[in-house]
Amino acid sequence: MNRFAKSWASAALSLAVGIALLFGLPGVMDDYTLIEVTIYAVMSILGVSLAFIWGFGGILCFGQAAFFGLGSYTYAIAVMNMGDSTVPFLLAIVVPALFAALLGYVIFYGRLSDVYMGVITLTVTLILFNLINSTAGPEWRIGSAPLGGFNGIPAIPTLNWPGQQDEVLTPKDLFYVTFTCLLLVYLGLRVLIASKIGRVIVAAKENEQRVVLLGYDARGYKLFSFTLGGAIAGLAGCLFANWGAFTSPTIFGLAQSAQIIIWVIVGGLGTLVGPIVGCVAIQWLTSQIGTQQAFNSNLVLGGILVVFVLLVPRGIVPTLGDLIDMAWRRWRKAAAHAPKVAIPAAAPMEPPRALAATETAP
């Protein structure tokens, strides 16, 4: 299979599995487990947002949690003032997108390098965290919504059916909505990446100068992908606020930002499915660590991050893909040569070309 077909095959497979899970899980799981799965889906959307801008746009954002938190707070504040949840839901996507656009303008049009990008996004996260964290007094409120400072905002009204304020979504409905959002985000990004715009975005990641010389405004494309990433992270934030009917400044925090990066690194940079796998694995691991006292979760997460950067820099999914690919080629070769007998079954391995032929550049 060539690279193009392979990438579509994997996308189709992922979507098929996703749709099967969407309709299958509510049948086999009780509500409690379904709520657990919903949070994995929320975090997966967040992971995919960074996977897109980092893995395909080449923008290392250390502050993806800023947009996540912004989406969450926007929804909470808007829904407490408006009652009906339709407009707040949209605002939770638009506001982080606008914020990302503003920040992206400063960064890309200031021609700051990747490395500065990381530090600035980190700084912005800290600013937002500090600001929200210091709004604990009763005088800090927007409309009828108290900001709550480090206590967060409790009792956020959850999503209702558009226009019908009393028809609040059940946990099962929220699962459907969240999971559908995840699938739509995945599908949308897949299509975008395959489109002309997506090709320019990826090309700008590989060699920005060449893209500029070909007549494209690389900064504009980067700004677009960064803004889109912010919008998706905002959507995840909104769903997060709905999941627990609660939001607090910790979702802006460094720990949250670090986690998203770890999901992407562990799952595989340059793929969209990898970060979902990484997200589910790490979230599961973190909750397991939380139930016992022997290890500190920071210790384990930090260890995982160092080990992956040093030893498995491509992440789980691409590495597994390579292994499967290699096994497949070996098997084919063995099968092709089998009748001749002259060559033993253990044919020499393919040259390293096989490694380079997959989705990412290292």
Add this chain to the structure above:
Amino acid sequence: MDLAFVVLIQVLYAVASLVIVSAGLAVIFGMMKVINLAHGEFMMLGAYAVIAALNVGLNLWIAIFVVAPIAVGIVGVVLERLVIRRLYGRMVDTMLATWGLSLLLVGIVTSVAGNTTAGVSAPLGSFSVGAYSVSGYTLVIIAVAVALAIAIRFVLTRTQLGLIARGTMQKPDMANALGISPSRVYSVTFAVGAALSGLAGGLLAPLTGVVPTMGAAFVAKAFITVIGGGPAILAGLLGASGLFGAINQLATFVTTPVLGEVALLVAAIVMLRLLPQGITGRFFKGSL
């Protein structure tokens, strides 16, 4: 008049603490181009080293000026050998790995020391200026910052060690051809940077509470200062500290400490939009 004097002292103190917080990073990032996101945790280790030394019964000044830098310097050497060494030239990977290290260090210290705030009381008491009182320790911080700047300049320009280090950072191949081992120079430079971070942590321990997660408060400030400073290590460090420290302190006077910090960071981002190469990318070019 008294107020003006106190404000001046406070502004100088804000500038000085930025210099101290960022000096270690300026060496590691400015010279070696290694993004050390574990910088804050190096400071945290320095603070804990001071507490540990005090518990053993050592004098506070020895704990701050001797124990903290040496302890963190040793940690720096070990981490450089184990992790950083494998990643030179891969900036983004260093960034991720050092972030991993920072989480790891927070985790280890939390496991060992617990998640509680330990305190060191500030020595030297205070003296009064008219109706205001100023902590004596503030003056120590200012003095140390000045001494640190002079020492960095002296080492880099007047000693063989500084010359070798600067040469190696610019052209490792050439240095190697001249019989200098770049890997050893990197190792030593990283250790010096780590030691400076440890000293900073020790110095600030009496002023801030000592908790495993305290590093997060410093890392963004230090980075913004070093990046805002630009390519010249010392001139950039002093220029950016002067600018950002003054903005921070003045905004704090007018509003609250939180908004003062926000003003610092916003000013830094705006400045980077105008001067992407930092202060010394445009002014004081070619200085040290």
